[in-house]
Amino acid sequence: MKILIVGGGGREHALAWRIANNPSGTRHKIYCAPGNAGMTGVAEPVAIQATDVEGLCAFAKRERIEYTIVGMDAPLALGLADRFASEGLDVFGPKKAAAMLESSKAYAKRFMKKYGIPTAEYAIFDTYEAASEYIRKSPMPIVVKADGLAFGKGALVCKTQEEAEAALRGIMIDKQFGESGNRVVIEKFLTGKETSIMTFCDGEHIVPMVSAKDYKNAFDGDIGPNTGGMGAVSPSPYYTENDAMRFEHEIMLPTLKGIKAEGLDYVGFLYFGLMLTDKGPYVIEYNARFGDPEAQAVLPRLKTDLLEICKACNHKSIDKVDIRWDNKESACICLVSEGYPLKYETGFTIEGLDRLQKEHNDALVFFAGVRAGDNGFETDGGRVIGITCLDGEGLAARKAYEAASVLSFAGMRYRTDIGPV
Ligand SMILES: Nc1ncnc2c1ncn2[C@@H]1O[C@H](COP(=O)(O)OP(=O)(O)O)[C@@H](O)[C@H]1O
Ligand SMILES: [Mg+2]
Numbered sequence: 319m320k321i322l323i324v325g326g327g328g329r330e331h332a333l334a335w336r337i338a339n340n341p342s343g344t345r346h347k348i349y350c351a352p353g354n355a356g357m358t359g360v361a362e363p364v365a366i367q368a369t370d371v372e373g374l375c376a377f378a379k380r381e382r383i384e385y386t387i388v389g390m391d392a393p394l395a396l397g398l399a400d401r402f403a404s405e406g407l408d409v410f411g412p413k414k415a416a417a418m419l420e421s422s423k424a425y426a427k428r429f430m431k432k433y434g435i436p437t438a439e440y441a442i443f444d445t446y447e448a449a450s451e452y453i454r455k456s457p458m459p460i461v462v463k464a465d466g467l468a469f470g471k472g473a474l475v476c477k478t479q480e481e482a483e484a485a486l487r488g489i490m491i492d493k494q495f496g497e498s499g500n501r502v503v504i505e506k507f508l509t510g511k512e513t514s515i516m517t518f519c520d521g522e523h524i525v526p527m528v529s530a531k532d533y534k535n536a537f538d539g540d541i542g543p544n545t546g547g548m549g550a551v552s553p554s555p556y557y558t559e560n561d562a563m564r565f566e567h568e569i570m571l572p573t574l575k576g577i578k579a580e581g582l583d584y585v586g587f588l589y590f591g592l593m594l595t596d597k598g599p600y601v602i603e604y605n606a607r608f609g610d611p612e613a614q615a616v617l618p619r620l621k622t623d624l625l626e627i628c629k630a631c632n633h634k635s636i637d638k639v640d641i642r643w644d645n646k647e648s649a650c651i652c653l654v655s656e657g658y659p660l661k662y663e664t665g666f667t668i669e670g671l672d673r674l675q676k677e678h679n680d681a682l683v684f685f686a687g688v689r690a691g692d693n694g695f696e697t698d699g700g701r702v703i704g705i706t707c708l709d710g711e712g713l714a715a716r717k718a719y720e721a722a723s724v725l726s727f728a729g730m731r732y733r734t735d736i737g738p739v
Contacts, residue, residue, distance in 0.1 A: 325389030329610035356685020466498025656729030658700035
């Protein structure tokens with residue numbers, strides 16, 4: 319089959335790798351737009367930006383792409399799935415209206431409230447003055463969030479009135495995230511452990527994947543600024559069977575009920591960001607796609623053909639597919655540029671990839687911010703490489719760290735505390 323994957327990071331590399339390495343050994347031609355230079359072993363990069371919906375649509379028609387999987391949020395919010403469907407192109411990913419579960423936090427909160435899904439108490443504001451007055455009357459800590467997409471940087475946990483006021487100004491007055499900050503959601507701070515549950519949804523049925531935990535903060539011990547993710551493990555060490563049962567009954571199935579009642583026809587990955595509170599699991603947010611780097615931890619455990627699962631979703635028959643997982647646990651360590659997620663430099667040669675292949679051939683390497691340079695691959699972004707290992711005896715993270723230790727580039731950094739608690 320001719321397949322197009324939309325996005326260019328480690329998640330998209332993992333999606334392409336999982337489809338290329340399928341259980342029946344079927345060979346596919348996989349393109350990835352824009353992709354990156356590191357993924358050429360499984361997918362051919364295409365120089366079209368992920369948000370260039372018209373460009374992607376023209377490419378899919380010209381190349382007779384038979385199936386498209388969208389990895390990123392922005393093209394879904396722009397209506398890529400609607401546009402492709404209007405051309406009769408098969409696509410995995412929700413239409414614009416359904417992707418609003420991610421692309422508008424206000425929409426998602428109202429949806430959760432309407433369908434009785436546990437989530438933090440909240441208020442929504444369209445003006446700075448009203449939001450500011452609400453902050454002055456609220457007990458701290460509090461969470462201030464831009465309504466729209468903000469590259470994972472639009473939600474700020476604030477401990478003081480001053481911090482909350484500054485966050486609000488940044489979003490609504492300085493327009494740090496542009497139009498995404500025309501509206502804010504302000505919510506009560508929840509305490510607990512975070513866990514990510516990705517699901518396959520076909521609009522009629524929903525099936526959870528194995529759990530995962532991502533590591534958001536830049537530094538060990540969950541200190542420092544939030545990043546796109548410094549690593550992930552699967553399963554989540556905190557997610558109990560009781561949590562799973564409560565998640566299914568109190569969150570996942572009510573979400574499906576809402577999806578049906580609202581006529582959203584949601585076909586795609588649906589991600590639940592959970593806070594495991596002492597009152598049970600609460601939803602922090604939905605994502606209309608796989609998490610990154612959760613994909614790099616979860617997909618290596620998937621034993622059933624990913625493409626078959628996705629296609630079953632298009633036929634509303636995901637309930638008929640026997641989805642199997644490897645019992646081994648996984649860990650993904652992200653190697654990042656010094657300074658990430660703030661300012662960093664790029665263009666440094668990545669050393670040790672040959673040695674990695676020879677000495678750690680069971681380590682999976684997922685490339686993100688990487689380009690071809692004069693001396694091999696060089697860095698081209700904040701998150702550069704993710705290394706995933708699987709293990710049945712609790713050593714996945716240790717193995718991933720051992721593999722990571724043979725790689726280097728100027729300013730390379732990673733968290734050293736990813737793994738079992
Ligand atoms: N109500 C809340 N209580 C506690 N922490 C929160 C809350 N909402 C968000 N957070 C923290 O902020 C992070 C980002 O918030 P989220 O809603 O997931 O926005 P985004 O991922 O779009 O930036 C969460 O992963 C969590 O750590
Ligand atoms: Mg989030």
